[in-house]
Amino acid sequence: MAEQSKIPQATAKRLPLYYRFLNNLHLQGKARVSSKELSEAVKVDSATIRRDFSYFGALGKKGYGYNVEYLLGFFRKTLDQDELTNVALIGVGNLGTAFLHYNFTKNNNTKIEMAFDADTSKVGQSVEGIPIYHIDELERRLEGVQAAILTVPGVEAQAITERLTACGISGILNFTPARITVPEEVRVHHIDLAVELQSLVYFMKHYPLEGEDV
Numbered sequence: 001m002a003e004q005s006k007i008p009q010a011t012a013k014r015l016p017l018y019y020r021f022l023n024n025l026h027l028q029g030k031a032r033v034s035s036k037e038l039s040e041a042v043k044v045d046s047a048t049i050r051r052d053f054s055y056f057g058a059l060g061k062k063g064y065g066y067n068v069e070y071l072l073g074f075f076r077k078t079l080d081q082d083e084l085t086n087v088a089l090i091g092v093g094n095l096g097t098a099f100l101h102y103n104f105t106k107n108n109n110t111k112i113e114m115a116f117d118a119d120t121s122k123v124g125q126s127v128e129g130i131p132i133y134h135i136d137e138l139e140r141r142l143e144g145v146q147a148a149i150l151t152v153p154g155v156e157a158q159a160i161t162e163r164l165t166a167c168g169i170s171g172i173l174n175f176t177p178a179r180i181t182v183p184e185e186v187r188v189h190h191i192d193l194a195v196e197l198q199s200l201v202y203f204m205k206h207y208p209l210e211g212e213d214v
């Protein structure tokens with residue numbers, strides 16, 4: 001990820017989005033893509049796409065667009081797509097089960113390797129081939145896992161986080177409402193659908209789209 005330190009964070013955040021779309025184009029045998037096409041597919045305005053791409057030296061030619069293979073090669077290197085990050089999911093309830101059914105590896109560099117729950121009726125089962133272990137086995141099983149998805153009740157989040165970080169987990173995707181405290185070298189991304197929905201409605205009201213490319 002060395003190159004990513006030189007590009008703005010907002011640009012870095014859009015890279016997986018670009019990567020996914022370009023990978024699909026590549027699989028369909030497309031050799032090039034215009035910034036307009038990209039813009040419509042990933043819902044990012046084309047001026048932003050051009051600026052983002054200029055950071056990695058992909059300038060695109062007028063009337064030709066971008067070379068899909070070149071961009072993919074760049075993204076793969078930057079996003080470490082060739083390196084798979086193993087993920088553990090903690091809490092196989094409504095939300096957790098849905099995530100286990102979703103095939104993250106299809107267009108991505110992450111794989112849920114294992115899941116944990118405290119409910120003994122779930123332990124020993126598997127979802128889409130992903131085994132569910134008892135949470136008591138966390139320390140014993142986490143070998144080779146770098147990141148975790150937290151889908152347990154909020155009250156359980158901090159205690160589990162402490163066990164995860166003690167095992168060397170360096171990234172947590174937190175879906176619980178709890179604000180978890182972690183050592184400073186651990187990255188936490190918090191996802192709250194209620195906040196996202198509220199923000200969507202706010203933007204719908206205050207910044208209505210006019211249906212044209214900005």
Ligand SMILES: NC(=O)c1ccc[n+]([C@@H]2O[C@H](COP(=O)([O-])OP(=O)(O)OC[C@H]3O[C@@H](n4cnc5c(N)ncnc54)[C@H](O)[C@@H]3O)[C@@H](O)[C@H]2O)c1
Nearest residue numbers: 091092093094095117118119151152153154176191192193
């Ligand atoms: N971020 C969002 O947008 C969003 C949306 C919905 C729910 N949530 C949150 O996600 C979490 C999960 O929601 P849900 O609807 O799937 O709940 P759920 O009750 O269906 O699932 C929770 C699971 O965690 C397990 N669990 C409880 N304590 C545990 C422990 N100590 N160790 C391991 N597993 C344990 C339970 O057995 C259960 O299977 C909750 O914190 C909820 O508030 C977040």
